[in-house]
Amino acid sequence: MNVSVHIRDYPGIPLKDRDIAEGRVLTTEWRVKARYAWDTGAALGRFFRGLKEGKIYGRWCPGCDRIVVPPRMFCEWCFRPTVRWVEVGDTGRVNTFSVSYVNWDASRSTVPRVPAVIELDGASPGMGIMHLLGEVGDTLEEILRRVKVGMPVRAVWKPPAERQGAITDILYFAPRPGGGE
Amino acid sequence: MGYRNRVAIVGAGLTRFMRRAQETGKELCFEAARMALDAAGLRPRDVEAVVMATAPDVFDGVHMKGESLADGAGGFRKPYMRSFVGGGSGVFAVIHGWYHVASGHFDTVLVVAEEKMSSCLPHPQAAFNGIYDQFLERPLGVNLLWIFALEMNRYMQVHGIPLETIALVSVKNKKNGLDHPCAQEGIPGHYTVEEIVGSEVMVWPVTRLMVSPVTDAAAAVVMVSEQVAKRITDKPVWVKGVGWHLDSSYWTNRDLYYPKYVEYAARMAYDMAGITNPRREIDVVEAYDPFAYKELHHMEGLLLCDKGEAPRLLEKGITARDGELPVCPSGGLLGVGNPIAAAGLMKVAEIFWQLRGEAGARQVSRPVRTGLAQAWGDLMQVGTVVVLGV
Numbered sequence: 363m364n365v366s367v368h369i370r371d372y373p374g375i376p377l378k379d380r381d382i383a384e385g386r387v388l389t390t391e392w393r394v395k396a397r398y399a400w401d402t403g404a405a406l407g408r409f410f411r412g413l414k415e416g417k418i419y420g421r422w423c424p425g426c427d428r429i430v431v432p433p434r435m436f437c438e439w440c441f442r443p444t445v446r447w448v449e450v451g452d453t454g455r456v457n458t459f460s461v462s463y464v465n466w467d468a469s470r471s472t473v474p475r476v477p478a479v480i481e482l483d484g485a486s487p488g489m490g491i492m493h494l495l496g497e498v499g500d501t502l503e504e505i506l507r508r509v510k511v512g513m514p515v516r517a518v519w520k521p522p523a524e525r526q527g528a529i530t531d532i533l534y535f536a537p538r539p540g541g542g543e
Numbered sequence: 544m545g546y547r548n549r550v551a552i553v554g555a556g557l558t559r560f561m562r563r564a565q566e567t568g569k570e571l572c573f574e575a576a577r578m579a580l581d582a583a584g585l586r587p588r589d590v591e592a593v594v595m596a597t598a599p600d601v602f603d604g605v606h607m608k609g610e611s612l613a614d615g616a617g618g619f620r621k622p623y624m625r626s627f628v629g630g631g632s633g634v635f636a637v638i639h640g641w642y643h644v645a646s647g648h649f650d651t652v653l654v655v656a657e658e659k660m661s662s663c664l665p666h667p668q669a670a671f672n673g674i675y676d677q678f679l680e681r682p683l684g685v686n687l688l689w690i691f692a693l694e695m696n697r698y699m700q701v702h703g704i705p706l707e708t709i710a711l712v713s714v715k716n717k718k719n720g721l722d723h724p725c726a727q728e729g730i731p732g733h734y735t736v737e738e739i740v741g742s743e744v745m746v747w748p749v750t751r752l753m754v755s756p757v758t759d760a761a762a763a764v765v766m767v768s769e770q771v772a773k774r775i776t777d778k779p780v781w782v783k784g785v786g787w788h789l790d791s792s793y794w795t796n797r798d799l800y801y802p803k804y805v806e807y808a809a810r811m812a813y814d815m816a817g818i819t820n821p822r823r824e825i826d827v828v829e830a831y832d833p834f835a836y837k838e839l840h841h842m843e844g845l846l847l848c849d850k851g852e853a854p855r856l857l858e859k860g861i862t863a864r865d866g867e868l869p870v871c872p873s874g875g876l877l878g879v880g881n882p883i884a885a886a887g888l889m890k891v892a893e894i895f896w897q898l899r900g901e902a903g904a905r906q907v908s909r910p911v912r913t914g915l916a917q918a919w920g921d922l923m924q925v926g927t928v929v930v931l932g933v
Contacts (some may be wrong), residue, residue: 363722365892373558373559374561376565398677406678432793456796457697459693463746465684467665467666467832468669492680492683527844529683532652
């Protein structure tokens with residue numbers, strides 16, 4: 363077996379976990395110690411103040427006549443400033459979703475989480491945000507039975523006193539019965 | 544497009560793909576670069592400039608990784624440049640190599656791609672977290688698989704594609720990978736659709752056998768001007784077209800069912816290559832396949848079939864190694880492994896070997912004159928395409 367009929371030898375020494383565990387291969391460890399404080403900026407700063415009040419704000423671009431969420435102070439399509447804050451709904455529809463058993467560090471979770479892209483009512487078509495779905499079941503089978511693309515949802519907020527001006531001020535989006543099809 | 548030199552690839556090298564390599568990144572670079580130079584019959588002193596592709600520094604915990612790897616890649620006291628567009632880097636580096644030579648600045652350029660993902664503990668997945676928006680996405684616990692699962696589900700929903708059909712990509716590529724001498728241990732194999740679909744659900748609809756592994760490896764190619772190519776080889780493989788394109792990082796504002804940016808990258812490469820009907824003029828394809836659905840998604844973006852039609856080509860066996868349009872005859876990322884930047888360059892190397900008729904057990908059945916390698920990356924937003932021909 364060759365990559366090319368002219369090449370016969372392939373460099374590389376694959377290691378097994380036990381090579382390291384049994385000390386046959388030496389390693390050096392380093393742990394990152396870093397902290398950051400990110401300024402939320404003009405657009406997201408206002409967006410997060412809105413979340414604290416239980417409101418979701420987008421920005422209107424006069425060049426494209428579209429309301430964008432997440433908001434930005436410029437329109438990346440026509441490259442002009444956006445000019446106006448517009449409160450959009452805290453209801454919308456599921457554009458796509460998945461069911462996660464993997465945590466951010468690749469460790470496994472037995473409790474599924476349901477990330478989704480939600481197109482918010484009042485924003486221009488296709489302007490979605492990523493968030494989580496809730497109240498949709500505890501098992502994969504149940505979640506797949508209950509969640510559909512296009513399904514109407516509503517934001518479930520933290521109690522006002524607990525809000526911090528962060529995306530997590532919305533706990534999740536839940537199915538909205540009677541939201542129509 | 545005006546440029547001074549036609550550009551040929553004249554040699555390629557590849558290390559083994561490994562879950563964890565004993566070698567450092569520098570050592571892997573050295574091995575792949577030496578192999579490519581030997582294959583081209585060139586000496587290190589013939590190399591006038593070096594291009595390096597390697598993905599996020601945070602994998603290695605070494606900032607300015609490009610500079611740290613330079614010595615291993617033969618970049619010592621030479622014009623040296625790092626190409627970095629995440630997963631798209633391996634093919635992007637070949638595009639950089641192309642315009643180094645096409646511009647007339649250099650006659651001989653070494654392009655090296657390296658990834659050593661195993662150093663990051665407990666798992667390099669954690670390093671990916673730094674890619675996502677720190678205000679809107681990270682606080683929700685996002686990981687790489689979430690995003691791809693969202694895109695895959697959107698693609699499935701829009702076209703009504705069953706999971707079992709997408710699993711056929713894994714079946715095909717993992718089988719192809721059995722003939723690749725560098726394939727990572729435990730990655731290629733004979734699998735059934737049931738085994739692929741029935742493997743661990745990581746982030747539905749993505750199961751364990753529909754996602755490529757973590758890999759350490761390096762790859763390299765040598766790119767030269769026409770005058771050098773004619774002197775050193777009877778079998779130059781010409782760069783016929785290059786294309787790249789970036790979409791918005793506001794990915795939740797895009798319809799993920801179709802990679803428009805891949806289409807624009809492909810159109811740029813096809814225009815340059817004079818290709819008007821890619822479905823008939825491209826003979827062999829290495830589409831980027833870090834996830835099973837991505838191969839199909841990318842075939843559509845590359846205009847090799849209509850939107851939503853890639854699954855049909857797959858089901859009919861058209862994309863098999865003995866089919867009319869072989870896709871990922873190497874085994875791809877699903878069948879060989881996924882050392883991010885080196886995986887993209889492995890795809891270019893595969894097309895090089897296929898067009899020279901040197902691919903041995905992996906050689907596709909049909910005669911091949913024109914091939915395409917594509918990679919994809921950044922925040923699901925970049926397409927990089929190279930069209931090669933003999």
